[in-house]
Amino acid sequence: MQGVNVKSEIGNLKKVILHRPGDELLNLTPNTLEELLFDDIPFLPVAQEEHDAFAKILRDEGVEVVYLEDLMAEVLDAKPELRRQFLDQWIYEAGIRTEMYHDIITDYIESNYADTKAMVMKTMAGINLQELPQKDTHLLVDMVSDRCKLVCAPMPNLYFTRDPFAMIGNGVSINRMYSQTRNRETIYGDYIFKNHPDFVGTPEYYSRNDTFHIEGGDILNINEHVLAIGISQRTEPDAIDHIAHNIFNDETSPIDTILAFNIPVSRAFMHLDTVFTQIDRDKFTIHPGIMGPLTVFEITPDGKGGTKIRERNEDLESVLSEYVGEKVTLIPCGGGDRIAAEREQWNDGSNTLCVRPGTVVVYQRNNVTNDVLYKNGINCLVMPSAELSRGRGGPRCMSMPAWREAL
Numbered sequence: 094m095q096g097v098n099v100k101s102e103i104g105n106l107k108k109v110i111l112h113r114p115g116d117e118l119l120n121l122t123p124n125t126l127e128e129l130l131f132d133d134i135p136f137l138p139v140a141q142e143e144h145d146a147f148a149k150i151l152r153d154e155g156v157e158v159v160y161l162e163d164l165m166a167e168v169l170d171a172k173p174e175l176r177r178q179f180l181d182q183w184i185y186e187a188g189i190r191t192e193m194y195h196d197i198i199t200d201y202i203e204s205n206y207a208d209t210k211a212m213v214m215k216t217m218a219g220i221n222l223q224e225l226p227q228k229d230t231h232l233l234v235d236m237v238s239d240r241c242k243l244v245c246a247p248m249p250n251l252y253f254t255r256d257p258f259a260m261i262g263n264g265v266s267i268n269r270m271y272s273q274t275r276n277r278e279t280i281y282g283d284y285i286f287k288n289h290p291d292f293v294g295t296p297e298y299y300s301r302n303d304t305f306h307i308e309g310g311d312i313l314n315i316n317e318h319v320l321a322i323g324i325s326q327r328t329e330p331d332a333i334d335h336i337a338h339n340i341f342n343d344e345t346s347p348i349d350t351i352l353a354f355n356i357p358v359s360r361a362f363m364h365l366d367t368v369f370t371q372i373d374r375d376k377f378t379i380h381p382g383i384m385g386p387l388t389v390f391e392i393t394p395d396g397k398g399g400t401k402i403r404e405r406n407e408d409l410e411s412v413l414s415e416y417v418g419e420k421v422t423l424i425p426c427g428g429g430d431r432i433a434a435e436r437e438q439w440n441d442g443s444n445t446l447c448v449r450p451g452t453v454v455v456y457q458r459n460n461v462t463n464d465v466l467y468k469n470g471i472n473c474l475v476m477p478s479a480e481l482s483r484g485r486g487g488p489r490c491m492s493m494p495a496w497r498e499a500l
C-alpha cells in the first residue's frame with residue numbers, strides 16, 4: 094500500500110501506525126508529570142504487555158501494524174546522509190544551543206547507538222546528564238549542576254500516535270502541537286512523510302512549521318466529503334482556517350465541507366476524540382457532558398479560492414445525522430450514570446478505535462460503557478488498560494490509521 098487512504102472513521106481498517114511505549118516512560122518523575130502531560134507513572138513492562146495485546150487484537154482482525162520507530166529507522170537506513178541532519182535537529186529542538194553540549198551528545202549517541210533503531214528509540218527516551226561522559230571542562234556549570242537531570246527531555250506521549258500527524262483522505266497534516274513537550278514528536282512524521290517509500294508524495298495539508306496549533310485527536314474523517322475538526326484546548330481556529338484553505342485548494346481532494354466543533358477547553362475534553370468517536374455507520378459513543386446545543390461552524394469553499402462559514406447552533410445528533418446521511422444514535426459513555434460517565438470518560442470510555450462498522454477496540458476498565466455498547470449490538474474487542482490509561486488516551490489516541498477500505 095503506497096500512500097494513505099482514510100476517508101471515514103469506520104471503513105475496514107487495513108493498516109495502522111503505532112508506537113510501542115519504551116524507555117521514555119522511565120524518565121517520567123513526579124515533578125515532571127504535569128509538563129509531560131501525564132497524571133501518573135505507568136509501569137513500563139505492563140504498559141508494553143498491554144500495548145502488545147492491542148497490536149495482537151488488530152493483527153488478528155487482519156490489520157497490518159507498523160511501528161513509528163521502525164518507519165523512522167528504515168528512513169535513516171535507506172538514506173544514511175539524513176542521520177546526522179536528524180540528530181542535529183533533534184538536539185537543537187531539545188533546547189541544546191551550545192556547540193560543546195551538541196558535540197558531547199552527538200559523540201555519546203554515535204558511540205553507543207550504532208544500530209539505527211536503537212538510536213531512534215534513544216532519541217525518544219531522552220538523555221540524563223549522568224549518562225554523558227564527564228569532561229574536564231572547568232566550567233562553573235559543570236561544577237554546580239545536578240548530575241542527575243535530563244539534558245534531552247523524553248517524549249512519553251509518543252504512544253499516542255493519533256496526535257502528531259493525521260491522515261485526511263489521501264493527504265496528511267503534520268501538526269504543530271499545543272505543548273512544547275509534544276512538538277518534537279512531529280520530527281519523526283516529518284521525516285517519514287518526506288522520505289519513506291511507503292508515504293512519500295502524500296499531499297501535506299499542514300506543516301509542523303505553520304504558526305497555529307492543531308492535533309490529530311481533533312481531526313475526524315466523517316466521510317469522503319466531510320471532515321470534522323475540534324476547536325479545543327489543542328487546536329486553534331486559525332489552524333482550521335489554514336488547513337481548510339489548503340484542503341479546498343487541492344483539486345485531488347473530494348472534501349468540500351469542514352465542520353469545526355467548538356468544544357469546551359479542559360483536560361478531560363482535550364481533543365474532539367475524547368468526547369466522541371464513531372463506532373458504526375449510524376452510531377457514535379459520546380461524553381454526555383457535550384450533549385445539548387453545541388456551536389458548529391460549517392466551512393465550505395466560496396468558489397473564488399476562499400471559504401465561507403455558516404454557524405449552526407443545533408444539537409450534536411442533528412448535525413451528525415445531517416452529514417452522515419442517516420439518523421444517528423449517540424450512546425453516552427457511562428450509560429447515563431453521571432458518576433460512571435465522568436469516571437470512564439477520564440479513562441477514555443468514548444475513545445474507541447473502530448476496526449470495521451460495529452466492531453471497536455475498547456479499554457477493559459470501562460466496563461459500564463462497554464456493557465452499553467454490547468446492548469447496542471456493538472462488537473467490543475477488549476484490551477487490558479491498567480497502565481496505558483495513565484497517559485490519558487484510549488485506543489483511538491494510540492493508533493493512526495493509514496489505510497481504510499471504502500465503505
Ligand SMILES: NC(=O)NCCC[C@H](N)C(=O)O
Nearest residue numbers: 130253310364484485486490
Ligand atoms: N487524541 C488524544 O486524546 N490523545 C491523548 C493524548 C494524551 C497525552 N497525554 C496528551 O495530553 O497529549
